[in-house]
Amino acid sequence: MALLEVRDLVVRFRTHDGTIYAVNGITFNLEAGETLGLVGESGCGKSVTNLAIMRLLPKPAGRIERGSVTLDGVNLVALPEADVREMRGRDVAMIFQDPMTSLNPVLTIEEQMVETIVAHRAASRAEARKRAVELLGMVGIPHPETRLRSYPHQFSGGMRQRVMIAMALALEPKLLIADEPTTALDVTIQAQVLELLQDLTARLGTAVLLITHDLGVVAGMAERINVMYAGFIVETAPTPELFARPSHPYTVGLLHSIPRVDADEGGELVPIEGVPPDQRRAPVGCPFAPRCAWRVEACWTDNPPLVPLEPVSTVVATGPGATHQIACHNPPLPEEARTGRPTRPGFVAAPPPDAVFDELAVAAPDLEGTLVEFPTNDAREGRR
Amino acid sequence: MTATATPARRTAPARASRGLWRDALARLTRNGPALLGMFFIVVFVLAAVLAPVISPYDPIAGSLANRLQAPGTAGHVLGTDLQGRDELTRILYGARISLQVGVISVIMGLAIGGTLGAIAGAFGGAVDNVLMRMVDVLLAIPGILLAIGIVAWLDRGLPQIMLAVGMTNAPIFARILRGSLLALREADFVVAARSIGATPLRLLLRHMLPNALTSLIVAATLALATAIIDVAGLGFLGLGPPDPRTAEWGTMLTDSTKYLREAPYLIFFPGIAIVISAIGFNLLGDGLRESLDPRLRR
Numbered sequence: 001m002a003l004l005e006v007r008d009l010v011v012r013f014r015t016h017d018g019t020i021y022a023v024n025g026i027t028f029n030l031e032a033g034e035t036l037g038l039v040g041e042s043g044c045g046k047s048v049t050n051l052a053i054m055r056l057l058p059k060p061a062g063r064i065e066r067g068s069v070t071l072d073g074v075n076l077v078a079l080p081e082a083d084v085r086e087m088r089g090r091d092v093a094m095i096f097q098d099p100m101t102s103l104n105p106v107l108t109i110e111e112q113m114v115e116t117i118v119a120h121r122a123a124s125r126a127e128a129r130k131r132a133v134e135l136l137g138m139v140g141i142p143h144p145e146t147r148l149r150s151y152p153h154q155f156s157g158g159m160r161q162r163v164m165i166a167m168a169l170a171l172e173p174k175l176l177i178a179d180e181p182t183t184a185l186d187v188t189i190q191a192q193v194l195e196l197l198q199d200l201t202a203r204l205g206t207a208v209l210l211i212t213h214d215l216g217v218v219a220g221m222a223e224r225i226n227v228m229y230a231g232f233i234v235e236t237a238p239t240p241e242l243f244a245r246p247s248h249p250y251t252v253g254l255l256h257s258i259p260r261v262d263a264d265e266g267g268e269l270v271p272i273e274g275v276p277p278d279q280r281r282a283p284v285g286c287p288f289a290p291r292c293a294w295r296v297e298a299c300w301t302d303n304p305p306l307v308p309l310e311p312v313s314t315v316v317a318t319g320p321g322a323t324h325q326i327a328c329h330n331p332p333l334p335e336e337a338r339t340g341r342p343t344r345p346g347f348v349a350a351p352p353p354d355a356v357f358d359e360l361a362v363a364a365p366d367l368e369g370t371l372v373e374f375p376t377n378d379a380r381e382g383r384r
Numbered sequence: 385m386t387a388t389a390t391p392a393r394r395t396a397p398a399r400a401s402r403g404l405w406r407d408a409l410a411r412l413t414r415n416g417p418a419l420l421g422m423f424f425i426v427v428f429v430l431a432a433v434l435a436p437v438i439s440p441y442d443p444i445a446g447s448l449a450n451r452l453q454a455p456g457t458a459g460h461v462l463g464t465d466l467q468g469r470d471e472l473t474r475i476l477y478g479a480r481i482s483l484q485v486g487v488i489s490v491i492m493g494l495a496i497g498g499t500l501g502a503i504a505g506a507f508g509g510a511v512d513n514v515l516m517r518m519v520d521v522l523l524a525i526p527g528i529l530l531a532i533g534i535v536a537w538l539d540r541g542l543p544q545i546m547l548a549v550g551m552t553n554a555p556i557f558a559r560i561l562r563g564s565l566l567a568l569r570e571a572d573f574v575v576a577a578r579s580i581g582a583t584p585l586r587l588l589l590r591h592m593l594p595n596a597l598t599s600l601i602v603a604a605t606l607a608l609a610t611a612i613i614d615v616a617g618l619g620f621l622g623l624g625p626p627d628p629r630t631a632e633w634g635t636m637l638t639d640s641t642k643y644l645r646e647a648p649y650l651i652f653f654p655g656i657a658i659v660i661s662a663i664g665f666n667l668l669g670d671g672l673r674e675s676l677d678p679r680l681r682r
Contacts, residue, residue, distance in 0.1 A: 015655060056575060056579060058570070060509075085583060086581065088580060088581040089579065089580035093579065094580075095536055096572055102572045102576045104574075104575070104595070107590070112577075115582075115586075116581070116582075120581060168580070173578075223470060
């Protein structure tokens, strides 16, 4: 049994604007000690997935509608709040995106760290303090004894993220969720923090769920990658496999929208046209279809399930030998994946069928053939 | 060169923190207007506390033979009033009333408003809705009118005045605290604290309230200025202390209006006293806002 098992997770938000379909039935496993990257653009549901696992969805709007999140055999979705609280920090901890705002400005680092340790373990304050010094040293903070008495505003961004990492790892959780841990940091500091994170989690045997929109970050850190789009996992593969053989049009698009130094003739930047779907609508068909160059007719009406790219006897869910799976009716050929465009002779992306077309037309009216005249002054005077 | 070398150099001369509050105090002492405000407040408080030491006269009993002496008369620096009482003495004793009522009414306001705000902000939802609609109703009534109503209802007396002024401040405090708490509920560090297993009580007491406190401290300081003016205002409207002879700044103003031509100084000096003490708390409040607000921190 894997450490973390997410089964058919569905998360929705009920707002004044209607229901937001944030996560639409995702399934994945995470083995102890493994690092899994969750990649996708803003609003694709990766952070919501993380908050759902932590049971920190904003109340009362956010709700887990279906599915299960099992950590170490315990279904977190059904767990009473008090037990969830026990679980947080001890079994799962989290690192946030912005270290500048993730520490309490009015408490010293010592108070915040000691409090965490004491709250979970039957440790005395003195023991907890010793442990805090040890942890700060471990994350590379110089003079931990003195710095423990500092306030967050006396640390730089990179240092604060180190403090956050120290706090998150204080209780040696089995799973660490890092939600865009380096997005708010300078590039030079990013590398240091990632290295530290990798180093410590490897040493402690912590499983990491790394959430990011930065393919460069996952490439260096994650063993396996889930690509998310509009609340679905559209492709999953071990990292080397995913970069060698991206097979979902969205993954192909993502890889072609980052500049590469070693670009060959196929290295031209190909942006993904359009915008992510409006998640206030219940998803119909493949969510990527409107932006996809490879779409076929079925894409508009039928959302393909996540299936192995090549026929296999058993699907391996975790580890370096995990099965490469995609959710696509018409995956790009390897040749097309290299150029970022469909190159099959005569292939044209399928136009939306009438039913879908009408719905899309409301959002973006087709102006072709519409004539609007703006009379010039000359014309007006001539008429007079 | 290891990865940690650069940050190590940057933070090596670690400016040992002397604590958030002491840091704020250090900033406050560099703030000119706030220092002036504190000076006014010190003068005001000393006047109130040391009134019997400074002045040899009785603030209530005067001698009619001595009435309406001009300021500068030997023995009466600020002159005497209609009943021949020393004006300086009455202003000093008036400071006692203002200070006493001001401080206690603000504490009352904090207790009532703070509790309401904390409950509303901590629970949210229906509790929040009900409490805040009540607060809205109180806020819709002009402060001085509310105070008049309470004094008229409960009869004149110092405790009633304190309650009245406190009640005008309570809804403001409630709103401020609730607003800060609601904003803090979604704050990253509160979510972060939840993510490592902090209990709701700990979240409220350790993480949210201390962060919400700064705005409340500023509001309370500014409210002291308003309270002094409110007390004087009630006194001026004839709703001051029940004993009409009590030295109270607002009452002193009312008593002297009829003699504005003969003895304008009887209006002038209590007026100055009100203005100076109110300005003192206002300046300090603004200074506190600047030194406590983390966003203005350099």
